Amino acid sequence: MTRSPAPFRASALARCRWLVVLIVTWAICSLGCMSDAAESTRPLNFENDIEPIFTRHACNTANCHGKAEGQNGFKLSVFGFDPEADFRALLMEGRGRRVFPASPDHSLLLLKAGGGLPHGGGVRITPQTREYRTLRRWIAEGARFGDPADARVIEIAVTPQQRQLRPRSELQLKVVATWSDGHQDDVTDLATFQSNNDNLVTVDKSGMATSLDASGAAAVMASFLGFVDVCRILIPRDEPLASSPADWAAQGRIDELVHERLEQLRIEPSGRCDDATFLRRVHLDLIGTLPTEEETRAFLADTAEDRRARLVDRLLERPEYASYWAQYWADLLRVNRRELGHKRAHQFYRWIHWAMRQNRPLDEFAGELVTAEGPLTEFPAGMFYRSVSKTDDMAATVSQVLLGVRIQCAQCHHHPWDRWGQEDYFGMKAIFEEVGFKSYAGGDALLHRRPPVTKHPRTQQAVAPRVLGGEPLDDTGRRRQLADWLTSADNPWFARNLANRMWARMLGRGLVEPVDDFRLTNPPSHPELLQHLADELRQSGYDAKQLLRQIALSETYQRSSTPTPSNQADPFNYSRYPLKSIPAEVVLDAICQVTDVPEKFDGLPAGSRAIELWDSHVPHYFLRLFGRPQRETACECERVGEPNVSQVLHLLNSPALHEKVGHANGRVRRLSDATADDSRVVEQLYLVALNRYPTAAEQSAVVRHIQSRSQLAGGEVGDRDLDALRRRAIEDVAWSLMNTLEFVLNH
DSSP states (O other): OOOOOHHHHHHHHHHHHHHHHHHHHHHHHHHHHHHHHHHHTSOOOIIIIIHHHHHHTTTTSTTTTTSTTOBTTBOOOGGGSOHHHHHHHHHTSGGGOSOOTTSGGGOHHHHHHTTSSOOTTOOOOOTTSHHHHHHHHHHHTTOOOOOTTSOOEEEEEEESSEEEOOTTOEEEOEEEEEETTSOEEEOTTTOEEEESOTTTEEEOTTOEEEEOSSOEEEEEEEEETTEEEEEEEEEOOSSOOSSOGGGSOOOSHHHHHHHHHHHHHTOOOOOBOOHHHHHHHHHHHHHSOOOOHHHHHHHHHOOOTTHHHHHHHHHHTSHHHHHHHHHHHHHHTTOOHHHHOHHHHHHHHHHHHHHHHTTOOHHHHHHHHHHOOEETTTOGGGGHHHHSOSHHHHHHHHIIIIIOOOOGGGGTSOOTTSSOOHHHHHHHHHHGGGEEEEEETTEEEEEEOOOOOOBOTTTOOBOOOBOTTSOBOOSSOHHHHHHHHHTSTTOSSHHHHHHHHHHHHHHSSOSSSSTTOOOTTSOOSSHHHHHHHHHHHHHTTSOHHHHHHHHHTSTTTTBOSSOOTTTTTOSSSOSSOOOEEOOHHHHHHHHHHHHTOOOOOTTSOTTOOGGGOOOTTSOOHHHHHTTOOOOOSSOGGGSOOSOOHHHHHHHHHOHHHHHHHTOTTSHHHHHHHHOOOHHHHHHHHHHHHTSSOOOHHHHHHHHHHHHHHHHHHTTSSOHHHHHHHHHHHHHHHHHHHTTSHHHHEEO
């Protein structure tokens, strides 16, 4: 058989390759044409097909045509919440130039968006894109609004749902919409994307997620036509674990679930903190009060295996527990003297304090708050409706405080990153329309009134009262039905919200963060752990103390704040205890306790502590500077938790602090006068301020400082002056300890 010359064979091979390329190209084009042809058989709908384009390219945001006054004479509804108004703006305003069906390419909408005419927002879409073709076809077909019978999106799905990535890797997300007629569309190029942690994962408008150098967990949200879905991404460290997870100490299911995540991320947890650290930590977190010198000595001398468990049990029964947690709930429920008046605010606070002191089950506490009725002097929980007096505020506050759901955005438009629309917001508002008040000689009474019709502000149609995501309620007591739903098995938020708040209070960061922002696009960092805590809370009968005890005795809570090489860059996965700011009232009480000089608050008996303050408007510079909230909103963000330079400068220079340190009846003066042994003085100051014994190096250095005052004076001063110099040196020590991070932070 004669073989072809080599050049001919190469040429034939090249022609074959070109033929394959042409066939593949033809197939792709044919599929595209078939897809376009299939797409063209479905009539376009303005709400389904055009609004997503505006949202995708941010045309209807507050920075562009979605602002209150619009942009350059063209106004769209924010995030497309009002399609009918947007349709009118396109077709009937601007002298009809924005859309020109007789010659679609000359429509102002396409000319500006495509770069044919100057556009303040720049070129948004080009003729080669799917969005441009869709807009042009919609205009050419007559720019119809659509028919109510047209198919609607019923859900979207992001793929993959979960993926583990290496640092500096990419992942292309895909979004598929399912329609009411059963068909599905790939809407990736019409969806919007957002990462909940840009320090770990970024995402571009095409859905390409990119992991950065840090390790951890992040969620990427996709949104289309008001529907959302999430892809969870884990980024483990490159380095292997230095120890086996089987060797990590665990006390129960809490630790097991935390360890599972740490193992996935290859992060090694810190070891258990020492007894002195645990003693101070759990005192501050459970009762907002430092241990005394005597309590510190006793606990550090205790060698029993169950000493920490017994300590937690004692603290949960202390009267300070009720004061500390009553203050927390008073912040959220807005016990505000300026709104309620002095007497009413105090009555409202006393009811909250009583509930904490009795360890009232949290479902009963919430139920009584929601359903309060009758004379307010007898049913002070009803003061809530005096403090939050507008029905829209009632709906928003109850949702945020008891469910952890922010629905305020839906008052004006569909929530951009969650499922809630105006119907949901006004449905919740309608529940509280039955709240009414009647004044009588002895005060006020909260009554049921015949509720007025709640109307949708855009459509002016009546909105039925209903709980979030639920069916319409009847009129046999709307708030009672709301209270029953709060703790029902059908409610996905109540128990998880309460569990998350308590976890955040103890561990410094919620499993959902911010703690009052539960939404589909802000998933919990540890969903199984959150569900476990919620289940434990339900099974205990909503016993807050029992859940706090479980958290406090977990290894996760008892970890040291000292980082390991693998967790020093991990603030999110509870691999170590965080350095936490202490609430303003607790810091002030700690200063008073160390100096043994109480603070005097206006209107309160002498000796009252800051955590007992029921009035958030008592004038006090220190409390204001250190972040005390004014209780004007239900957001925990009102309490400033981040330290700042002003706080540091105040502690360094405050005349009030210096006065307490040098007070004639204070601890420092008594120590100086009664204790001649400088080492003993230093030990006592460390025990009351830092709740630990000083190290040998610390004790030696501080004793040298005290004794150096007398040595510098030599023989030129009398005994009285030497005593004064020594006292000032001891004052220096006390002042220095209260200016350390170890004192002002919980660690």
